Structures are given as structure tokens and as C-alpha cells.
Amino acid sequence: GAGVSQSPSNKVTEKGKDVELRCDPISGHTALYWYRQSLGQGLEFLIYFQGNSAPDKSGLPSDRFSAERTGGSVSTLTIQRTQQEDSAVYLCASSERGLAGGDEQFFGPGTRLTVL
Amino acid sequence: AQKVTQAQTEISVVEKEDVTLDCVYETRDTTYYLFWYKQPPSGELVFLIRRNSFDEQNEISGRYSWNFQKSTSSFNFTITASQVVDSAVYFCALSSQGDSWGKLQFGAGTQVVVTP
Numbered sequence: 001g002a003g004v005s006q007s008p009s010n011k012v013t014e015k016g017k018d019v020e021l022r023c024d025p026i027s028g029h030t031a032l033y034w035y036r037q038s039l040g041q042g043l044e045f046l047i048y049f050q051g052n053s054a055p056d057k058s059g060l061p062s063d064r065f066s067a068e069r070t071g072g073s074v075s076t077l078t079i080q081r082t083q084q085e086d087s088a089v090y091l092c093a094s095s096e097r098g099l100a101g102g103d104e105q106f107f108g109p110g111t112r113l114t115v116l
Numbered sequence: 117a118q119k120v121t122q123a124q125t126e127i128s129v130v131e132k133e134d135v136t137l138d139c140v141y142e143t144r145d146t147t148y149y150l151f152w153y154k155q156p157p158s159g160e161l162v163f164l165i166r167r168n169s170f171d172e173q174n175e176i177s178g179r180y181s182w183n184f185q186k187s188t189s190s191f192n193f194t195i196t197a198s199q200v201v202d203s204a205v206y207f208c209a210l211s212s213q214g215d216s217w218g219k220l221q222f223g224a225g226t227q228v229v230v231t232p
Contacts (some may be wrong), residue, residue, distance in 0.1 A: 021175075031218070031219070033219065035220075042222060042223075042224050042225065043207065043220075043222040043225075045123060045219035045220065045221070048218030048219055050218070055218060056218040056219060058219075059219065089159070091161065093161075099220060102149040102166060102168055102211065104151075104161070104163045104166065105161075105220060107153075107160055107161035107162070108160070109158075109160050110159060110160070
């Protein structure tokens with residue numbers, strides 16, 4: 001079956017512009033996660049959705065970052081007024097249940113964001 | 117706070133040698149899960165194994181085996197008879213009850229290089 005998909009695969013933007021990153025989770029998965037991977041910081045958690053609600057936003061680095069999930073499926077991560085330090089690979093993952101713990105998270109291929 | 121430490125930055129081996137990856141974790145929770153993920157050069161994170169905090173039985177799955185010891189907070193991972201296709205970055209990760217279950221706390225990763 002189809003895995004987690006993300007778009008775009010690559011995004012180059014200018015400092016100060018807004019960007020939207022999209023994630024399509026595996027069908028039927030109730031939990032969705034965003035992570036960021038950069039050379040200096042490794043793999044960092046950003047936000048977690050259970051259904052359409054986000055019980056854990058603790059990883060969002062600033063108020064320029066926001067995310068939403070609609071219909072319990074697709075999620076969009078928005079970065080406003082991008083800065084060069086936002087350059088990273090943004091990874092999305094989904095899991096079947098989430099809250100039960102121990103769920104395997106299935107990762108997408110990521111979106112490589114470069115802020116010039 | 118949850119923390120995962122992978123002290124080995126890179127391990128280089130010749131094909132057919134065994135490789136053991138170290139992972140030490142910190143958590144105050146009594147209920148938690150530990151994971152190993154693989155990130156090949158293609159970039160997509162792939163789930164390998166999972167262990168919950170109540171089960172210290174060590175297992176073998178194909179060429180993979182793991183050694184979970186709560187007394188030393190370690191969750192080491194071994195690849196037996198390594199192959200070139202095992203070349204990747206390996207991440208140890210922790211998910212815990214007190215941390216909303218919603219996120220994986222990753223270690224910094226260990227680069228494994230297997231040469232023919």
C-alpha cells in the first residue's frame with residue numbers, strides 16, 4: 001500500500017517568505033508527527049496530531065511555525081517569515097494509534113527546505 | 117527529561133563482521149518504548165525493532181539482535197554478518213508515557229560503513 005508522502009520534495013525560498021509543507025499520511029493512521037532533521041540539531045520533534053487535534057506542540061521552535069491537520073488526514077506545516085536557520089529536512093510520520101504508545105512510526109521521504 | 121545518547125559517531129567494518137551499536141537512555145517514566153531506526157543514503161527512516169520497558173527479554177530477528185538492560189539504561193543493537201546494504205545511519209529512539217507518547221526522542225545517530 002501507499003506510504004507516507006510529502007510535497008514538495010525540495011523547496012528553495014528566500015529569507016522572509018512563507019512556505020507550506022504538505023504531508024499525506026498512510027490511510028487510516030490516526031496519529032501524525034512532524035520532525036526536523038538538520039546537521040547541527042539532529043532529529044527534532046516538532047508537533048504531534050491525534051486526529052485533528054495537536055496534543056503536543058512542544059517542539060515548534062517559534063511562533064513562526066504552525067501546523068494543521070484537516071479531516072484526520074492531510075497535514076500542512078507552515079513556516080512564516082523564513083530564516084536561514086530554518087533550512088533542514090522536514091520529515092512527516094504517521095502511526096496507527098499514537099496514544100497507545102509503542103506504535104511504529106512510518107516516515108515519509110521528507111521535504112528539503114533551503115532558505116537563501 | 118528524556119534523553120538518548122549514542123556515543124559512537126561512526127563505525128567502519130568489513131563485510132561479514134558483526135557491528136554493535138550502543139544506546140543509553142534517560143527517562144523518569146516506568147513505562148516507555150525503545151526503538152531502532154535505520155536511515156539509508158536514500159534518506160527515508162525505516163523502523164527496525166521496538167522493545168517496551170516491561171520486557172527485557174533479548175531477541176534475535178534475522179541478522180538483527182538487541183540487548184536491553186534496564187539496570188544500565190542501555191538498548192544496544194547488533195547486526196550480525198554485516199553486508200554492504202547495511203551501510204546507513206542508525207538511530208536509537210525513546211517514546212515514553214510521561215512525554216505524551218506523541219514523540220520520539222532520537223539519539224544523534226551512528227553512521228555505519230560496511231566495505232566489501
